[in-house]
Amino acid sequence: MKKNNLYTSLSPDPGDTPIIAEHISKSYNKGTAPALSNVSLTVKKGELFGLIGPDGAGKTTLFRILTTLLLADSGQARISGYDVVKDFKQIRSTVGYMPGKFSLYQDLTVQENLTFFAALFGTEVATQYELIRDIYDQIEPFKNRRAGKLSGGMKQKLALCCALIHKPSVLFLDEPTTGVDVVSRREFWEMLQKLKRQGITILVSTPYMEEAVLCDRIALIQNGQLLNIDTPSQITGTFPAALYAVKAASIYTLLKDLRSWNQVESCYAFGEWLHVTLRQHTGDARALIREYAAAKAHQQVTVQLIAPTIEDSFIRLATTNPLQHGTPNQP
Amino acid sequence: MKQLLVFIRKEFYHVFRDRRTLLILFGLPLVQILLFGYALTSEVKNVDLVVINTSGDLLAQQLTARLQASALFNVQEKQLSPTEIENEFKKGHIKAALIFPSGFSNDLIKIQRAGFQVLTDGSEPNISKTITRYLSTIVQDFRQEHSTAALAPFTIVPELRMLYNEEGNGSINFVPGVLALILMIVCTALTSVAVVREKETGTMEILLVSPFRPAMVLVAKAVPFLLLSLANFSVILLLAVYVLNVPLAGSLLLLFVITLLFIATSLSFGLLISNATSSQQVALLISMMGLMLPTIIFTGFIFPLENMPLPFQWISNLVPAKWYYSAVKSVMLKGLGLAYVWKEMSVLCLMTILLLTITVKRFQIRLT
Amino acid sequence: MELLINHKSASPADNNAVIECRDLTKKFGNFLAVDRISFSVKPGEIFGFLGANGAGKTTAMRMLCGLSYPSSGHATVAGFDVYRQQEKIKRHIGYMSQKFSLYDDLTPLENIQFFGGIYGVPARVIKERSRELVRSLGLEKEATKLVSGLPLGWKQKLAFAIALFHQPRIVFLDEPTGGVDPVTRRQFWDMIYEAAEKGVTIFVTTHYMDEAAYCNRVTIMVDGKIEALDTPASLMQQFACDNMDEVFYRLARTARRKDP
Known part of the structure; x- marks a missing residue:
């Protein structure tokens, strides 16, 4: 690996921290809200790191900056020790990248796409076959089909194959599971776990919160700001309040009633349940909630x-971060 | 090098799998050549012709009778003033006018030499030429018949004038024009669209995040269209020479070199457009409006440049196709050599260098 | 928030079900895209319609919206027949999809006027109601700015309000909350609940399985057939799962036609 004096200014050792981003900010247009503001994160070697947030949170912008496609307004980033601005050429030959949109040639067949991308990275499908075999076996029956005619799940698998074809040490996957059905999503995450076991460092973004637990560490992002970075269990473990799940026969009336109760700090629907936190109170919270619900004539109340x-x-x-704005609190 | 070859192969896949591209590539030249070659030089029949024989001259009347006997002309005899004649032309009522001077017979008998005026509508040069040709034949016949009779041998000198297009651009001029047009479409429009499509589908992102040198993307995009346009050039040339009997007077090698130069200019133009735009529609629109229209208007193969206002003539100098058209005409039709086309060739060279410089300077190795 | 729903005009054959489907089938050549599905949806019900890609969801929804004819079977929507009264169906339903719902280059007010106009709401009524609607959505400041500048969540809420603007009896929502942040997603569901409470029937497809649990009843389509139809709680019990995600996974992975 190329040694560079600038390393000294960055604390983590690039040897086992392939992705280092420090104070990255980026605005597309003056006057509008920044796409990213002061984002810092590190991903360790062999880690499966998830960037979790809704559309427009800044995930794609960060991916593009880290893959040398976009210049940040400020801050610096290194991939495998290479600077994303100066050493973009080295980075481009070491990383694998799967953009958010399906970005393969729809008018080429599965086989032709693979051959092309292999050649692009100066390698051949046969030499790299071991790495992609698990995934490729699943799309092999369709190898003479045009990529545009594949189903969503199959397209994602092909795109992953193409991103892996040159055996990258770092893999960037921008929303690989968006718009893909549950079954394909699960299969895809299983593949990522396998790749991780082969020592590949993976940065993956997703809008689906439930996929967070499948990552080693995650960063929550909204409106261009990181809300938190930690292991999923650490993030849920440091939830600052007691959380209650409440349900009753009429869930929507219960939601409205609980929201109008001054004891309630927050109340959000989660499937068939309502997740509720209370303000400062005395006594057993569960009993309090049950009493309140009973007073409002709710049936079959469970807390x-x-x-x-x-x-x-x-x-x-997102709701308590003072820097977060733009999330309307209506209705 | 292998990367580049694989890339170029991929480009050919794109071309041969897209019906629209194929149609433009192979349908368009055929249609244009046939359109210009046949539809626009179709046989002349029932041409409206007015004969002005103010003095009721006898021999003039005999000549008129011959014209009437021919299926080619719808002859009307009228007494019209020059202004009225012009109005008839403008309204499209007539395509030709024959004007006999008052002493036509007299001159013929006395000095064995007389003239009359033939006016034709030069905005349709093909028709004009045909009319003139037929008229001369008829006059020739007329003369021969009468020379055997009582009269001494005489000469009739038709004074020919084409209105609106004095020089009389002929039918064979369209071949260089079509060449310019087709090469421009293939090299500029198709190339720019091919690059921009990669931006639109997002594959450009992957290409950029690969060790493949970004500038080579442009090379890989240009090569297939260079080859395809050379194929097009050959097809058009063969069609022109063997189907439409357009002469190939000058050096084929020189013609080839000039064409290669023009292809380079057009490709640079296409790459510059693809550089500045990010949607296929915009790229196509710019290619069409910005290049096709000027090519049609300012090269001179449909509208004679000499008749345009001066500012338009200056603008025409900026259109690469104008120089190509002029050079091809010189070499192909007039059989002229390098000494006569070096000016056009240097202009094309300069344009290519300029365009390529801008393109390379503007080229982005990142997204914007 | 006031969504201005009232249903004075009852539909002709109101036998208490707003959507009634019996053996509804759609064939493309030999391919059974939708295979004899039957269900009925009550007024004010939130009816979840789930299925993997290619399971036949979209095809079924198109038939119910009057966009394509069934190959066989019967169905009425808002009391109108899907074979003979497609135009009437279109008039009495609202439709919102994630892919397209608003014109980005029009303002919210212009969008409301346009869609109101399409559904034949009188100009005077449009004027009155659009003002109220903009106020209730908290969009007063943005009402005359282009929609393209609005955050995604607001666009979706506006789109939903517009789908309800002509006071339809049923609203079809095709993956309405894709990509939205969790808070806005819940606000959106609050709007759905509110509309349902006022008697509007909600027919919704979604990729978020927790949202499936917000529905009163859920169907899961696999290979063109309805494999499950019940309340989320019963389904979880029936398949012995903790959440809808698991239920869906168990059913969907048995699918044969993974690739269309």
């Missing part, structure tokens, strides 16, 4: 103390 999910944490962080 449980539960462990928060990533989505609970995300909502909590």
Whole structure:
């Protein structure tokens, strides 16, 4: 690996920290809200790191900056020790990148796409076959089909194959599971786990909160700001309040009633349940909630103390972060 | 090098799998050549012709009778003033006018020499030429018949004038024009669209995040269209020479070199457009409006440049196709050599260098 | 928020079901895209319609919206027959899809006027209601700015309000919340609940399985057939799963036609 004096200014050792981003900011147009503001994160070697946030949070912008496609307004970043601005050429031959949109040639067949991308990276499908075999076996029956005629899940698999074809040490996957059905999504995550075991460092972004637990560490992002970076269990473990799941026969009336109760700090629907936190109170919270619900004539009321999910944490962080704006609190 | 070859192969896949591209590549030259070659030089029949025989001259009447006997002309005899004649032309009522001077017979008998005036509508040069040709034949016949009779041998001198297009651009001039047009479409429009499509589908991102040198993307995009346009050039040339009997007077090698030069100019133009735009529609629109229209208007193969206002003539100098058209005409039709086309060739050279410089300077190795 | 729903005009054959489908089938050549599906949806019900890509969801929804004719079977929507009264169906339903719902280069007010106009809402009524609607969505400041400048979440709420603007009895929502942040997603569902409470039937497809649990009843389509149809709680019990995600996974992975 190329040694460079600038390393000294960056604390982590690039040898086992292939992705280092420090204070990255980026605006597309003056006057509009920045796409990224002061984003810093590191990904360790062999880590499966998830960037989790909704559309427009800045995920793609960060990916493009880290893959040398875009210049940040400020801040610096290194991939495998190479600077994303100066050493873009070295980075381009070491990383694998799967953009958010399906970006393969729809008018070429599966086989032709693979051959092309292999050649582009100066290698051949046969030499790299071991790495992609698991994934390729699944699309092999369709190898003479045009990529445009594949299903969503198959397209993602082909795109992953193409991104892996040159055996990259770092893999960037921008929303690989968006718009793909549950079954294909699961298969895709299983593939990522396998790749991780082969020592590939993976940065993956997703809008689906439930996929967070499949990552080693995650960063929650909204409106261009990181809300938190940690392991999924650490993030849910540090949820600052007791969380209760409540349900009753009429869930929407219950939601409205709980929201109008001054004891309630937050109340959000989670499937058939409502997740509720209370303000400062005395006595057993579960009993309090049950009493209130009974007073409002609710039937079949159940209240449980539960462990928060990533989505609970995300909502909590997004709504309590003083820097977060633009999330309308209506209605 | 292998990367580049694989890339170029991929470009050919794109071309041969896209019906629209194929149609433009192979349908368009055929249609244009046939359109210009046949539809626009179709046989002349029932041409409206007015005969002005103010003095009721006898021999003039005999000549008129011959014209009437021919299926080619719809002859009307009228007394019209020069202004009225012009109005008839403008309204499109007539395509030709024959004007006999008052002493036509007299001159013929006394000095064995007389003239009359033939006016034709030069905005349709093909028709004009045909009319003139037929008229001369008829006059020739007329003369021969009468020379055997009582009269002494005489000469009739038709004074020919084409209105609106004095020089009389002929039918064979369209071949260089079509060449310019087709090469421009293939090299500029198709190349720019091919590059921009990669931006639109997002594959450009992957190409950029690969060790493949970004500038080579442009090379890889240009090469297939260079080869395809050379194929097009050959097809058009063969069609022109063997189907339409257009002469190939000058050096084929020189013609080839000039064409290669023009292809280079057009490709640079296409790459510059693809550089500045990010949607296929915009790229196509710029290619069409910005290049095709000027090519049609300012090269001179449809509208004679000499008749345009001066500012337009200056603008025409900026259109690469004008120089190509002029050079091809010189070499192909007039059989002239390098000494006569070096000016056109240097202009094309300069344009190519300029365009390529801008393109390379502007070229982005990142997204914007 | 006031969504201005009232249903004075009852549909002709109101036998208490807003959508009634019996053995509804759609064939493309030999391919059974939708294979004899039957269900009925009650007024004010939130009806979740799930299925993997290619399971036949979109085809089924198109038939119910009056966009394509079934090959066989019967169905009425808002009391109108899907074979003979497609135009009437279109008039009485609202439709919102993630892919297209608003014109980005028009303002919210212009969007409301346009869609109101399409559904034949009188100009005077459009004027009145659009003002109220903009106020209730908190969009007063943005009402005359281009939609393209709005955050995604607001666009979706506006699109939903517009789908309800002509007071339809049923609203079809095709993956309405894709990509939205979790808070806005819940606000969107609040709007759905509110509309349902006022008697509007909600027919919704989604990729978020937790949202499936917000529905009163859920169907899961596999290979063109309805494999499950019940309340989320019963489905979880029936398949012994903790969440809808698991239920869906169990059913969908048995699918034969993974690739269309």
